[in-house]
Amino acid sequence: MMTRFAAILAVAALSACAGQTPDTVVINGKIFTSSPSQPWVQALAIRGDRIIAVGDTSVISRLAGSSTRTIDAGGRTVVPGFNDAHQHIAITPPSDRLELPFDPTIDQIAAALREQIKTTAPGRLIQGEFADAAWSNAAFTRAWLDAIAPEHPVWLIAFTGHGLLVNSRALALIETGDNLSEVEGGVIGRDNRGRLNGRFEEYAEYLLNRRLALKTDAAEATRLYRQFAADARAFGITSIQLLGDSLPAADASKGLVAADAPMRWRYFRFPIGVGGETMDSRPPLPPQPTPLIEMKGMKWILDGTPIERLGAMRAAYSDAPGQKGHIDLSPARIEQFVGWAYGSEDPLAVHAFGDAAIDAYISAVERGGRAEVWKLKRPRIEHGDMMSPDLIPRVKAMGMLVIQNPTHFTFPEIFLARYGKERLAWMQPMKSLLDAGIPIAIGSDGPMNPFLNIMAATTHPANPKEALTREQAVTAYTAGSAFAEFKEREKGQLVVGQLADLAVLSADLFSVPVAELEAIRSVMTVFGGRIVHDTGVIH
Numbered sequence: 018m019m020t021r022f023a024a025i026l027a028v029a030a031l032s033a034c035a036g037q038t039p040d041t042v043v044i045n046g047k048i049f050t051s052s053p054s055q056p057w058v059q060a061l062a063i064r065g066d067r068i069i070a071v072g073d074t075s076v077i078s079r080l081a082g083s084s085t086r087t088i089d090a091g092g093r094t095v096v097p098g099f100n101d102a103h104q105h106i107a108i109t110p111p112s113d114r115l116e117l118p119f120d121p122t123i124d125q126i127a128a129a130l131r132e133q134i135k136t137t138a139p140g141r142l143i144q145g146e147f148a149d150a151a152w153s154n155a156a157f158t159r160a161w162l163d164a165i166a167p168e169h170p171v172w173l174i175a176f177t178g179h180g181l182l183v184n185s186r187a188l189a190l191i192e193t194g195d196n197l198s199e200v201e202g203g204v205i206g207r208d209n210r211g212r213l214n215g216r217f218e219e220y221a222e223y224l225l226n227r228r229l230a231l232k233t234d235a236a237e238a239t240r241l242y243r244q245f246a247a248d249a250r251a252f253g254i255t256s257i258q259l260l261g262d263s264l265p266a267a268d269a270s271k272g273l274v275a276a277d278a279p280m281r282w283r284y285f286r287f288p289i290g291v292g293g294e295t296m297d298s299r300p301p302l303p304p305q306p307t308p309l310i311e312m313k314g315m316k317w318i319l320d321g322t323p324i325e326r327l328g329a330m331r332a333a334y335s336d337a338p339g340q341k342g343h344i345d346l347s348p349a350r351i352e353q354f355v356g357w358a359y360g361s362e363d364p365l366a367v368h369a370f371g372d373a374a375i376d377a378y379i380s381a382v383e384r385g386g387r388a389e390v391w392k393l394k395r396p397r398i399e400h401g402d403m404m405s406p407d408l409i410p411r412v413k414a415m416g417m418l419v420i421q422n423p424t425h426f427t428f429p430e431i432f433l434a435r436y437g438k439e440r441l442a443w444m445q446p447m448k449s450l451l452d453a454g455i456p457i458a459i460g461s462d463g464p465m466n467p468f469l470n471i472m473a474a475t476t477h478p479a480n481p482k483e484a485l486t487r488e489q490a491v492t493a494y495t496a497g498s499a500f501a502e503f504k505e506r507e508k509g510q511l512v513v514g515q516l517a518d519l520a521v522l523s524a525d526l527f528s529v530p531v532a533e534l535e536a537i538r539s540v541m542t543v544f545g546g547r548i549v550h551d552t553g554v555i556h
């Protein structure tokens with residue numbers, strides 16, 4: 018209903034504006050619209066927060082009046098504002114970060130931590146990231162951390178977000194003791210006397226992250242949201258979808274409102290059983306605080322990732338005979354949240370990485386209702402990396418979407434070890450999904466740089482035949498991401514009637530050599546017709 022109402026408003030606004038003087042015109046651009054009917058234009062006109070005309074520079078220039086601001090793009094490439102369809106903002110108390118290489122050994126972590134505690138005041142949080150080398154080492158425990166850092170809370174997270182090690186000071190900070198009861202969907206590491214060994218997986222980890230987020234004072238949370246939005250605008254990002262924020266809805270809503278950032282936010286609730294959200298009763302839809310912040314949708318996580326061999330696979334990992342990962346949540350729980358989504362206007366977003374997890378999700382959707390109804394609900398598969406060819410027609414049949422995160426394509430050696438050649442040949446489909454008519458969106462779920470993600474999407478190091486063209490990647494990152502949040506009539510395309518969210522780029526995204534993609538930035542970001550980021554190169 019909201020979408021239809023907004024569309025009527027948009028049409029009304031358009032007819033009211035016809036013949037009126039634009040507030041701003043953008044001319045002499047190489048403008049990619051993400052609209053298949055007219056992908057390239059030179060110029061566009063903006064009135065209020067909407068685009069009122071697109072076309073050649075000569076035509077659009079004639080619309081300008083004495084009060085119209087002219088942005089001369091000088092031949093630069095212009096794209097719709099990026100919509101990061103899968104992002105996380107870690108809300109934590111102020112901390113210092115360990116300087117570590119990718120996939121550090123525990124000795125490297127120990128050395129970095131010893132160095133860090135020389136300058137970090139006792140009691141202040143220290144954070145760091147690890148990967149497989151540390152996680153697969155049995156010595157990587159709370160006791161080991163306590164011996165190195167008895168005075169500082171230490172919070173070490175797997176770079177994939179799946180796997181957490183904390184020390185005793187960190188547990189004390191979040192008031193969590195050895196009596197912590199089992200967490201549905203999670204694994205709590207314990208020593209042989211039943212005490213917490215500091216290692217937490219999946220929902221147990223998310224519970225601890227949420228407890229840490231809740232220890233963050235409101236002003237700091239607001240500062241983190243505001244800073245994140247400012248960083249994003251410099252990349253030409255104008256919409257961010259938060260898929261399981263560490264803060265629960267009520268607190269996140271307050272923080273986002275207080276941040277008062279020129280950014281369109283969507284917050285998916287992430288029920289964990291702390292902070293007012295439970296898994297047993299459907300978390301209520303929070304109030305919608307401002308037109309820029311939409312608190313709607315629910316996120317669930319079915320498995321981990323192949324890095325730590327927690328992606329739930331139908332066949333065992335090639336480098337760990339017998340290990341298949343596991344599905345975090347029970348069939349009954351999956352059936353329950355699928356049922357909630359079927360009976361409401363509350364979109365469903367499910368992290369499913371391994372083929373067994375994706376299969377379990379599709380099966381629950383198939384059993385949970387009629388395809389015609391599901392098509393209106395657009396159930397989202399977050400990641401969908403191991404979507405084997407047999408699953409693709411079932412995804413298509415139920416009207417499901419795939420939100421993919423291209424920087425995840427950049428670990429071909431690890432994937433080859435985990436999966437072997439045969440599975441590598443079909444993993445992380447992108448082109449196959451488009452060919453099958455499945456809507457795709459792009460979210461970063463990692464480094465927010467959209468140009469880095471576009472580089473990964475268009476080269477696809479893990480499975481090059483699944484690479485997208487640059488036009489397809491930008492379309493997925495803008496129009497595709499808007500579709501994934503039911504906003505395709507509002508934003509995502511630079512066409513008449515849509516929001517004037519756009520970025521003028523420092524280099525031509527569509528023609529620079531691959532190696533130069535990552536360094537592209539927005540030189541000017543326009544948000545609802547307002548300039549919200551400007552490096553000063555356009556006069």
Ligand SMILES: [Zn+2]
Nearest residue numbers: 103105260462
């Ligand atoms: Zn994620």
